[in-house]
Amino acid sequence: MRNERKNGVRQAIVDTASRLFYKQGYVNTGINQIIAESGVVKSTLYTAFRTKEDILMEYLVQSGAATDAALKLAAEKGKDDKGKVLAVFDYLIDLVQEKEFYGCNFLNLISEIPTDAERVIKQIQKQKNGVRKLFASLLEPMGKEELADEIYILFEGALIANKVHNKVWPVDAAKKIAAKLIS
Amino acid sequence: MRNERKNGVRQAIVDTASRLFYKQGYVNTGINQIIAESGVVKSTLYTAFRTKEDILMEYLVQSGAATDAALKLAAEKGKDDKGKVLAVFDYLIDLVQEKEFYGCNFLNLISEIPTDAERVIKQIQKQKNGVRKLFASLLEPMGKEELADEIYILFEGALIANKVHNKVWPVDAAKKIAAKLIS
Amino acid sequence: MRNERKNGVRQAIVDTASRLFYKQGYVNTGINQIIAESGVVKSTLYTAFRTKEDILMEYLVQSGAATDAALKLAAEKGKDDKGKVLAVFDYLIDLVQEKEFYGCNFLNLISEIPTDAERVIKQIQKQKNGVRKLFASLLEPMGKEELADEIYILFEGALIANKVHNKVWPVDAAKKIAAKLIS
Amino acid sequence: MRNERKNGVRQAIVDTASRLFYKQGYVNTGINQIIAESGVVKSTLYTAFRTKEDILMEYLVQSGAATDAALKLAAEKGKDDKGKVLAVFDYLIDLVQEKEFYGCNFLNLISEIPTDAERVIKQIQKQKNGVRKLFASLLEPMGKEELADEIYILFEGALIANKVHNKVWPVDAAKKIAAKLIS
DNA sequence: CATGAATGAGACTTCATTCAT
DNA sequence: GATGAATGAAGTCTCATTCAT
Missing domain, CATH: 1.10.10.60 (Homeodomain-like)
Structure with missing residues (x-):
């Protein structure tokens, strides 16, 4: 109680x-x-x-878990190995068009937090490493694990460029590159 | 004087x-x-x-011009058409290892400015569109102008992932992808 | 406590x-x-x-209540119906000669408040309407309720002219007129 | 030149x-x-x-002269002695209904100027004494010079009450009283 | 333990005026 | 004599946090 x-x-x-x-x-x-x-x-x-930063940390943890789950779920919708990777980008395409989408939680924070907020940076890195691992796990069955970080770069590029231009094309472009890479 | x-x-x-x-x-x-x-x-x-935001605008304009010039100069160092594109990424590789590098000026701002600062967003978009045009102009001689936005996504992905992880590998990865795309 | x-x-x-x-x-x-x-x-x-204007509002309310009470009390000192009305002016005659008298709180404010401070104006109007009602209630027993606003004008005229000239005669003059009107 | x-x-x-x-x-x-x-x-x-206050002084002098002239002119429109006095109030009735009327210049200032601005107060008093003299000169032919200050109180009461309530009735009421006084 | 009240430091901006050319 | 540049003081208001009950 x-x-x-x-x-x-x-x-x-x-x-x-x-x-x-x-x-x-x-x-x-x-x-x-x-x-x-x-x-x-x-x-x-x-x-x-104890501090405002503590609230931020909790926010990072909770939204991080939700993001992880959403990405995993999105990937599972892919029909084959290649499709699973591209499904993540399809998810992004939908996501960035949602009404209340204001960019990636974590990238939004990375530039604005005080210089000394190390644990926040650590948490964001941890979160993003999860994405890298997700891509690695999706690429492994294809024997293309070494592409994980390249796909990850596309993922981030899509998100940040969408934030800048407020358009869908960056995600489309990223998906297109991903398709070429793993074809 | x-x-x-x-x-x-x-x-x-x-x-x-x-x-x-x-x-x-x-x-x-x-x-x-x-x-x-x-x-x-x-x-x-x-x-x-008149306002703090006015100072920000001047900062954007001045650092924007400097960035434009630096990128153009970097590209010119490439030996051939393909090399010019990759030279931009080589420039980034050096840049992100500089002591006082804290990420891309413009991406750093995009998430932290107040929601109503439209002219700031506009200026950043203008700046970034300059980069897109630069890539387009570099790709044109190769007849691969349509790759401009894809290369641009790599550019942004490299910068923001470097900011997150504070490592060089994202730029390396981006360059590698670029090389594949225009090979 | x-x-x-x-x-x-x-x-x-x-x-x-x-x-x-x-x-x-x-x-x-x-x-x-x-x-x-x-x-x-x-x-x-x-x-x-929350704001400086909020303090002003509280000041208006509190000094308004005190003013209402003082005027009512002053009126009660009048011996008959006519005397009650004139007693209000007698009160003013004393008041304006007090050491720390700097004019009517409310009239002092009416010209200096920012143009958009509507609630302040409303409060002052409310306060002044209280005075009009007081005069109406004092005149009613005499069957001269219709003179309320005229007496009120004298009240205001006395106060503002006293403020301008820093002399007692405006109040005397106003009282003299009031006496004539209700004779 | x-x-x-x-x-x-x-x-x-x-x-x-x-x-x-x-x-x-x-x-x-x-x-x-x-x-x-x-x-x-x-x-x-x-x-x-030399100072902002100097501008204010010039404003007072110039608008004072204009006001004097306007009042004199208004009075002259009255058909007989009594009518001349009432014509001043008729002028006010029109004046307060003008679009850009924000109250009496001089009364507006009296509460807002710094406590030590003696010359400003003096100038306003001088201006207002001019109005008293005007009424005296208008009443003299009727042999009612001693009513000047009472009429003047009505004049001020009308203006300030109009400022407070933003309505015409205070001027109407003042005129009605004036009519009674000089009947 | 929950909370209303209090806090020092600092936020951005404007004031009327003066100085150096 | 006109003026662009500079100024110290003050303006209203918010920050994240802590204390006494």
Whole structure:
């Protein structure tokens, strides 16, 4: 019971913060906005999380897990080995056209966090290494494991170029390259 | 001479701001730090620039021109048509290993600027479209102009993945892909 | 007791601000002066009030209530119906001769507030409508309710002319007219 | 020639400042806005006027003269002695309904000027004494000179109550009282 | 343990004025 | 004498965090 309440507060904070961090950015989102929109009192927030950065970490972990799952699921939709890799890009094509898509959570953060926030960088790297591993695992059956990082570069390039231009073509282009690489 | 004196303050502000914006990010750099490190008093800064965002715009324009020139110069070092394209990636390989390299100016900004800063986004898009055009012009002699955006995705992927992992391999991987594409 | 402690800061701010707003004007009084003279630090002030205008509103409400009470009390000192109306002007005659009298709170504000401060204007109108109603209620027993607004004009004329000339005669003149009107 | 240019600048400043002081108030109007809207360079403004308050003084003198003339002219439209007095109120009735009417220039200033601006207060008093004298001169032929200040109170009451409520009725009420007083 | 109140530091911007040419 | 550049002081408001109950 107690724990449920406690976790309820924690999760309410994370949910609100996640939405705001993602939409507005971490630095542009203030604690005051988080408490205003989550309905949690400020001092309660600070008993649930020691610092704003702690909330960020929780956001990274949770959205990281969701992202992992989504990518894995997307890959599984591919009909054959090659198709599984390309299915990830198909997923991106849909994703970037969603109404509330504002780019990749993790890439969005990488430039905006304070220089000394090492654990945040570490977490983002960990997340992205998961993607690299995913591609490696998808390429392995084809015996093309060594292409993993190249496909990964396409993945990142698609996402960041989409963020810059706010168009779908970067993802299309990335998919096209991927298809050539693993043909 | 005259101009140096006349624009001394303006340029001193831009120089300092550029360094700080690049190293720490735009939001993490306050006007107070800019005046402290440039030696310009606050009110003088605000006669030179109407807002902090105006300083950012000048930074974008100036560093954009420098970047354009550097990329063009880098490309010219390539021995043949294909070599010119790859020379851009060679340039990146050197660049990302420089001591004071903190990623691409423009990509660094794209996620941290306030949602309503449309002119900033426009300027970044303009800058990046310049890169796309550069690749198009390099590919044209080979009759492979249609690969321009694909190469561009590699360019961005290399930069952002380097930012994330702080390693050279993403640029190497991007170059490798580029080589395959235009082989 | 509790309440005193609880609202101590809020009221300290309002008290100091009221004094300064009244003596120097709203625009001529800065937040910095309010915090300096109230002993409340800036951030605390801004947890108690969202904006400077919010402090102004509280000042209007509080001084408005006090003014209402004072006028009602003054009127009650009149011996008969006619006397009650004139007693209000007698009150003004005393008031304007007080050492710390700087004119009518509300009239002082009406010209200096920013053009977009609609709620401030509304509050002042509400306050002044209270005075009109007071005169109406005092005149009703005499069956001269229709004179309320005329008496009110005298009230305002007395106050503003006193402010301009810093002399008592405007109030005397207004009282004299009032006497004629209701004779 | 020189003088014309010099006076041209002076007058351009006064014209712009007058408009802004009247519409927004003195404190709410900054030097920067004056130079922006008058097209006069800041340093030139400060050779034409030593301080912002000097501009205000010139504004008071010029608009004061215009007001004097307008009131005199209005009075002359009255058909008989009594009519001349009431004609002043008829003028006000029209005036307050004009699109760009924001209250009486002089009353608007009286509460907003810094406490130490004695010469400004003096000038406003002088202006208002002119109105009192006008009423005295209009009442003299009727042998009712002693009513001058009472009529004057009505004049001020009408103006300030109109400013507060933004309605015509205060002027109507004032006129009605005036009619009774001099009947 | 939950919380209302408080905080020091700093955010960006504008003020009226003066100085050096 | 006109002016572009510079200025110190002050403007309102927000930051992430902590303390006393």
